[in-house]
Amino acid sequence: MIAELGLAALWLAAALALLQLLLALGFAKADGAKAARPLALLQAILTLLAFGSLIAVFLRTDLSVALVFENSHSAKPWLYKFAGTWGNHEGSMLLWVAVLSVSGAALAVLEKRINEKMLVASLGAQAALGLGFYAFLLFASNPFARLNPAPLEGRGLNPLLQDPGLAFHPPTLYLGYVGLSVAFSLAVGAMLTRQVDAPLARAMRPWVLASWIFLTLGITAGSYWAYYELGWGGWWFWDPVENASLMPWLAATALLHSVNVLAARGGLRSWTMMLAVVAFSMSMVGTFLVRSGILTSVHAFAVDPQRGTFILALLAIYVGAALILFAARAATIREGAPFKPVSREGALVVNNLLLSVILGVVFVGTLYPIIAEALSGEKISVGPPYFNAVAGPLALILGALLFVGPLLRWRSDRRPLAKWVLPSALIALVVVGISFAFAPEMSLLARFGLAFGTALLPASILPLFGRSLKRTPLAVWGMVVAHLGVGVALIGMASDSAFTQEKLTVARPGDKMQVGPWLIELAGIAPVAGPNWTAIEAHLRASRGGGTETLRPQARTFTSPFTETSETAIHTAWNGQFYAVIGRQRDEGWQLRLWWKPFVTLIWLGGVLIGIGGLIALVGRLWRERRWGRQVAE
Amino acid sequence: MSRPVRFVPIALLVVFLAFVAWRLTVPADTTIRSKLEGKPVPSFALPEALPARATFGSTDLATGKPRIVNFFASWCVPCIAEAPVLRELKAKGVAIDGIAVRDRPEDIAEFLKENGDPYQRIGADAQSNVQMALGSSGVPESFVVDGRGIIRYQHVGPIMPQDLDLILTELEKAK
Numbered sequence: 001m002i003a004e005l006g007l008a009a010l011w012l013a014a015a016l017a018l019l020q021l022l023l024a025l026g027f028a029k030a031d032g033a034k035a036a037r038p039l040a041l042l043q044a045i046l047t048l049l050a051f052g053s054l055i056a057v058f059l060r061t062d063l064s065v066a067l068v069f070e071n072s073h074s075a076k077p078w079l080y081k082f083a084g085t086w087g088n089h090e091g092s093m094l095l096w097v098a099v100l101s102v103s104g105a106a107l108a109v110l111e112k113r114i115n116e117k118m119l120v121a122s123l124g125a126q127a128a129l130g131l132g133f134y135a136f137l138l139f140a141s142n143p144f145a146r147l148n149p150a151p152l153e154g155r156g157l158n159p160l161l162q163d164p165g166l167a168f169h170p171p172t173l174y175l176g177y178v179g180l181s182v183a184f185s186l187a188v189g190a191m192l193t194r195q196v197d198a199p200l201a202r203a204m205r206p207w208v209l210a211s212w213i214f215l216t217l218g219i220t221a222g223s224y225w226a227y228y229e230l231g232w233g234g235w236w237f238w239d240p241v242e243n244a245s246l247m248p249w250l251a252a253t254a255l256l257h258s259v260n261v262l263a264a265r266g267g268l269r270s271w272t273m274m275l276a277v278v279a280f281s282m283s284m285v286g287t288f289l290v291r292s293g294i295l296t297s298v299h300a301f302a303v304d305p306q307r308g309t310f311i312l313a314l315l316a317i318y319v320g321a322a323l324i325l326f327a328a329r330a331a332t333i334r335e336g337a338p339f340k341p342v343s344r345e346g347a348l349v350v351n352n353l354l355l356s357v358i359l360g361v362v363f364v365g366t367l368y369p370i371i372a373e374a375l376s377g378e379k380i381s382v383g384p385p386y387f388n389a390v391a392g393p394l395a396l397i398l399g400a401l402l403f404v405g406p407l408l409r410w411r412s413d414r415r416p417l418a419k420w421v422l423p424s425a426l427i428a429l430v431v432v433g434i435s436f437a438f439a440p441e442m443s444l445l446a447r448f449g450l451a452f453g454t455a456l457l458p459a460s461i462l463p464l465f466g467r468s469l470k471r472t473p474l475a476v477w478g479m480v481v482a483h484l485g486v487g488v489a490l491i492g493m494a495s496d497s498a499f500t501q502e503k504l505t506v507a508r509p510g511d512k513m514q515v516g517p518w519l520i521e522l523a524g525i526a527p528v529a530g531p532n533w534t535a536i537e538a539h540l541r542a543s544r545g546g547g548t549e550t551l552r553p554q555a556r557t558f559t560s561p562f563t564e565t566s567e568t569a570i571h572t573a574w575n576g577q578f579y580a581v582i583g584r585q586r587d588e589g590w591q592l593r594l595w596w597k598p599f600v601t602l603i604w605l606g607g608v609l610i611g612i613g614g615l616i617a618l619v620g621r622l623w624r625e626r627r628w629g630r631q632v633a634e
Numbered sequence: 635m636s637r638p639v640r641f642v643p644i645a646l647l648v649v650f651l652a653f654v655a656w657r658l659t660v661p662a663d664t665t666i667r668s669k670l671e672g673k674p675v676p677s678f679a680l681p682e683a684l685p686a687r688a689t690f691g692s693t694d695l696a697t698g699k700p701r702i703v704n705f706f707a708s709w710c711v712p713c714i715a716e717a718p719v720l721r722e723l724k725a726k727g728v729a730i731d732g733i734a735v736r737d738r739p740e741d742i743a744e745f746l747k748e749n750g751d752p753y754q755r756i757g758a759d760a761q762s763n764v765q766m767a768l769g770s771s772g773v774p775e776s777f778v779v780d781g782r783g784i785i786r787y788q789h790v791g792p793i794m795p796q797d798l799d800l801i802l803t804e805l806e807k808a809k
Contacts, residue, residue, distance in 0.1 A: 274643065277643075278643075281647075285650075288654070292654075292658065294654060294657050294658060308658050309658055312651065312654060312655060312658065315651075316647075316651050319647055320644065320647060323643045323644040323647055324644060326640070326643065326644075327640040327641050327643075327644055330640040331637075331640070367650075367653070367654075370653055370654065370657050371653065373657075374653060374656065374657075
């Protein structure tokens with residue numbers, strides 16, 4: 001029954017989305033906004049009901065539902081039954097649709113800054129987006145399909161995905177991806193009604209900020225998840241799936257900065273509309289790349305071309321329509337207020353250009369294997385050597401821009417800026433000098449990453465100088481915290497790449513080895529068992545100076561389905577992490593991979609700081625506009 | 635904004651769509667063709683895998699008749715699945731040489747006792763050096779080598795019953 005309820009709710013929601021689209025197209029005569037608002041709200045309630053139904057059948061392990069049979073198992077811990085709801089294609093698409101319709105409802109209910117005409121147009125765009133995905137779910141990937149007779153036991157879930165991280169990582173990213181749909185719909189609505197102006201930017205800004213916060217936190221969490229779950233010791237692999245989340249983030253970061261120019265100065269109008277379209281397009285491109293499997297390596301064996309074709313068709317329709325609209329209306333979008341090259345606008349333009357070039361670099365690198373095969377028939381894969389060498393220096397220039405950009409005034413800045421920039425440059429220079437003295441064979445990228453990151457710590461706080469701290473808007477505080485996070489993350493990345501010490505060894509119980517400052521003893525090896533796995537566990541005693549830490553890395557074997565994974569053991573100290581993985585038994589001993597990674601934690605601390613900075617700015621914006629709105633009402 | 639510039643984004647989209655649509659309609663060919671096909675076997679000489687069992691080197695492969703060089707290991711589960719097919723090939727008169735990858739003599743002996751022994755000669759490749767030299771990415775993997783010692787065909791993964799005709803055809807072509 002529950003499954004049928006979910007399916008019915010989904011069909012109803014699709015019908016409402018169609019109504020909403022027709023309303024926007026002007027087929028219905030009723031007062032547009034009055035009808036559009038409840039329609040959007042009801043649609044969100046129905047998709048939430050459908051998603052809730054799917055969660056319910058997963059929690060009850062209702063094996064008569066095909067999706068549950070394929071992805072779950074009665075012996076699985078409840079948290080993973082719950083997370084298993086979206087740990088598969090159909091469930092994740094339902095989550096996508098649920099977030100899409102909830103965003104639409106939030107836009108309908110909360111948005112008061114733009115006029116009714118534009119709101120109805122934007123909601124129509126949002127409904128059009130929804131319709132495609134409803135069709136995708138209902139016709140090509142029904143999550144509620146039944147099995148008759150019901151099997152006795154499910155097939156389980158990929159054990160790599162049995163991790164608390166999974167419960168939160170994909171939904172966070174999805175909130176970010178789909179949140180960008182609102183920016184897209186607002187841009188389409190504004191272009192349709194010819195109202196590309198500052199009020200639109202102020203309406204769009206919180207959506208962009210919120211999506212960007214989720215994307216930032218989602219990527220940070222995903223990076224940490226890959227770091228401790230895969231057991232390879234790395235935190236970013238330039239894998240197509242990772243790039244699929246990085247590309248929308250880069251576009252959203254650019255949009256976040258350009259929308260400020262439009263809101264504050266009315267400038268960069270066409271460019272901001274373009275970015276709003278590109279940001280959501282990148283979310284769809286990312287989803288397409290991951291779901292169609294066209295980029296996965298030789299080892300992929302579960303590719304479904306039909307699904308890929310469906311998403312590609314949606315992408316062609318939505319992005320194509322938006323870009324044609326852009327081409328048609330670009331001439332009518334007015335130019336904003338003029339500005340001099342040395343100005344806040346100028347710095348933000350450079351920021352946008354750099355981010356766009358990095359986006360292009362990642363995009364081309366991710367797709368290059370297909371391009372190469374099309375042109376020469378060669379099979380190649382593009383990895384860190386390309387991405388680090390090309391995107392790395394660009395990112396460093398972007399970091400250096402932060403020394404001066406946030407200090408500039410709008411429109412034109414003729415102040416002598418040297419006294420502001422000089423201290424930062426000096427710090428960077430000193431760090432470069434020190435690093436040459438103590439670590440002469442550091443890579444260029446790591447050396448400058450370390451230097452710029454360190455210099456950014458004080459430089460990012462400079463915009464607060466000369467301000468009354470009490471009166472400084474929260475948005476400025478948010479910017480300072482986020483830029484500080486960039487510096488912190490840069491230091492972490494540089495430190496990890498330059499100072500990591502690795503040891504791969506075969507050890508027997510009782511063996512001792514030195515890894516960086518740590519003395520490690522393999523105290524013993526013992527078998528352990530969990531609810532649906534058995535494992536070999538190493539007992540490592542790690543000491544440096546004073547106390548002794550105990551680490552227990554495991555090599556796990558899951559029973560349903562049969563899979564082997566390695567559970568890393570990580571000890572976090574104030575100045576880095578000790579990371580241990582146990583491998584196969586070999587020649588009377590056990591393979592151990594041990595790393596000492598100084599200050600690696602700063603990478604994710606930086607990521608979290610960037611997210612918190614965004615959150616502070618978002619709260620500041622919303623609070624300010626509410627107060628402003630109240631004043632206007634009075 | 636000038637007129638042509640406005641249409642650049644949509645043009646880029648069309649190029650992107652064309653590329654990925656092409657790739658969707660022509661699914662990726664996931665078999666990796668050996669660059670060594672049509673080339674002589676790279677030179678190698680293998681130590682004995684088992685005491686009192688003949689081993690071989692690259693120069694021993696040019697025997698005037700096509701043969702199969704098969705990479706296997708006692709720790710490799712698909713190799714067990716492949717074993718009956720190799721026995722069948724042997725019964726049809728096909729000469730097979732085995733290369734035991736990263737293995738121990740007692741384990742190899744045990745493996746051959748349990749799964750049958752289709753090999754004329756067996757060499758030991760303790761560090762996978764020969765495997766790398768032949769461009770093999772995993773175990774099991776088989777090469778059809780013609781009578782002049784030239785690699786004619788590379789089979790990635792186990793030779794399953796449905797692959798038998800394919801292998802026999804390749805052997806026929808290599809004559």
